[in-house]
Amino acid sequence: MKIQFRTLGFAATCLAALYAFTGCNEATVLGKELIPGSDKVVVKDTTINNLKTHNIFRTDSSIRTGGGYYTGALGTIGGDPIFGKSHGFLYTQLGLPKSEFTFQGTGWVLDSVVLYIGCDTAWYGANAGFKVDVYRMNETNFKIDTNYLYNKPRSYDPSKKVGTATIYPVYPKDSLSIYGVKYAPQLRIPLNAAFGQELFQQRADGAFKNDSAFRIWLNGLAIVPDTTMGGNTMLYTNLNSGDTRLTVYYKNSEKDSLMENFKFDAYGSAHANYFVRNYTGKEVANLLNTGNPAGDNIVYIQEAPGIYTNITLPDIAEVPNAVINKAELVITEINSGSAGQDDLFTEPSRLMLRRYITHDSLSFLFDYGNPQSPELAYFGGNKTVISDLGPYKVVQYKFNIARHLQLAQQKKIENSVLRLEGWSSRMIDLPRLKAGGGSATPPANVKLRIIYTEL
Structure with missing residues (x-):
């Protein structure tokens, strides 16, 4: 998958319109600290809307x-x-x-x-x-x-x-x-x-x-x-x-x-x-372990031992010599309202994003920091309510993965598949989330916003 970048020439003038178009998708709002002040610096950005997501359910032998x-x-x-x-x-x-x-x-x-x-x-x-x-x-x-x-x-x-x-x-x-x-x-x-x-x-x-x-x-x-x-x-x-x-x-x-x-x-x-x-006879059963080459259009997350989602990022190795200022992965809930009993069965308070280093071996992303003292404020993953209209609450999770993408762009690490999962201090937990998948209709889809500076 090839990323098409566009010059950030009119971002400031379109900011209000962009925010209105995306509704509750806060991740598309560009922070001022990301726009260098020099006219000689070329800043570009892109939002990737066609990530591949696959829902996985397997026995967790670690529990x-x-x-x-x-x-x-x-x-x-x-x-x-x-x-x-x-x-x-x-x-x-x-x-x-x-x-x-x-x-x-x-x-x-x-x-x-x-x-x-x-x-x-x-x-x-x-x-x-x-x-x-x-x-x-x-x-x-x-x-x-x-x-x-x-x-x-x-x-x-x-x-x-x-x-x-x-x-x-x-x-x-x-x-x-x-x-x-x-x-x-x-x-x-x-x-x-x-x-x-x-x-x-x-x-x-x-x-x-x-x-x-x-x-x-x-x-x-x-x-x-x-x-x-x-x-x-x-x-x-x-x-x-x-x-x-x-x-x-x-x-x-x-x-x-x-x-x-x-x-x-x-x-x-x-x-x-x-x-x-x-899961017999329930909605989630239709999108588990499908292996669909196009990915699943809905993300289902359930605290362990439950369902997690693999996310395939596009290849960014072709990006020219550049500094990735920000890379934000955004997951947005699809609220099912009273029919889905979302008011009773609540979402995880935090999600976690890890990368595969082998077929079944996982490692934390570099943006996570030292696992003994992680940089959680920077890395993200917390549940944030972005819309609350009575029972129709919508939550969103955001991860900063700029370091990971920078290393992948420099070919110092493989741009491997990422694993998105619920994260709890309990060995066994229950919170669950239904969110837009990679092929879902924007703005509910899983998306990756990249802002970088050409050198």
Whole structure:
């Protein structure tokens, strides 16, 4: 693809008209600092509107759960008309209060047994409850020293359900006070009284002898969301926060208000998160892994593990000896309004742009700076609202890639394909974006604005 440059001779006089024509496309406004003051300097610019974009969905082998990874996602997104369904299952083991444990005194009477799960005070989708069932696991060799691929379910026994509950998002002020002790916000799942009675039946020389014996008797618990009800809430769990535990509340023949905690052990309790996507019958399914030589006219981005987009830039090696003053890649949302439920299923707060250095190996662009201390203010990628008419909000993302293009123009690096993806601090996240692709109608299309000075 050959870039046709035009002399920036009448940019100042046309600036107002250009801005009006492009509507919400802020990226076409030329900053004064980019126009050199000398009449002897020739500044040129071009906006490339025919970039190739391809939406990709593959298993992300870098996302693991278990071991030292304690965060996850629990819940169901079942009603996204564009991106389909997402489900998160949680699995965990617990430990004894102490070795050779026994409940206090004699004549035990169960009050309740409750499973508490550490959870962030943030969620995705609806602020609503959803149903979960809790089952006893029967996963072979479920161990703390194993990392588990996120898209592989762990085994549980559907005939051994020990609890059912409707759980809700938690708020920062949702702390619990239990017998005068305050606990951080957490999910609370009551379990069956029959399971509490099973715990009463165990002995210090049997299942309660040590953690190993206990985990043979109770291999783990699977917290399984109802995937048939079409809920739209996903919670972010953290087993190593919020005092994850199973608590038995009881009394004996002498005392009331007793409790025993079977806690999650960060160094001993096996755990995993199963997270699955299903795009069947939804809009996005039509433009995944198409391999279309002309590219896809819509960009779909979904936080990992989800959908990313490859962007092919044109060859700029033929640009004469020049300094690239600015090169801005612009991604503009296509808002689907109430039909797409864009008000409920929000966009990523940041996108990331990386380059392929081999078929599947990625590197940061030079404009990103030192990965240990990136130049984010310069590089860009933040979500910016450029139009907000009630539910029809439009957001835009911009990246400065002048250094990358300068090096490519000088043939110091290959002008390789770029990967555009959601960027989150979470291992598993949900925000998603529908934007104009390379062949979409301007101004919604992905575009590259280049301003350079001939030397």
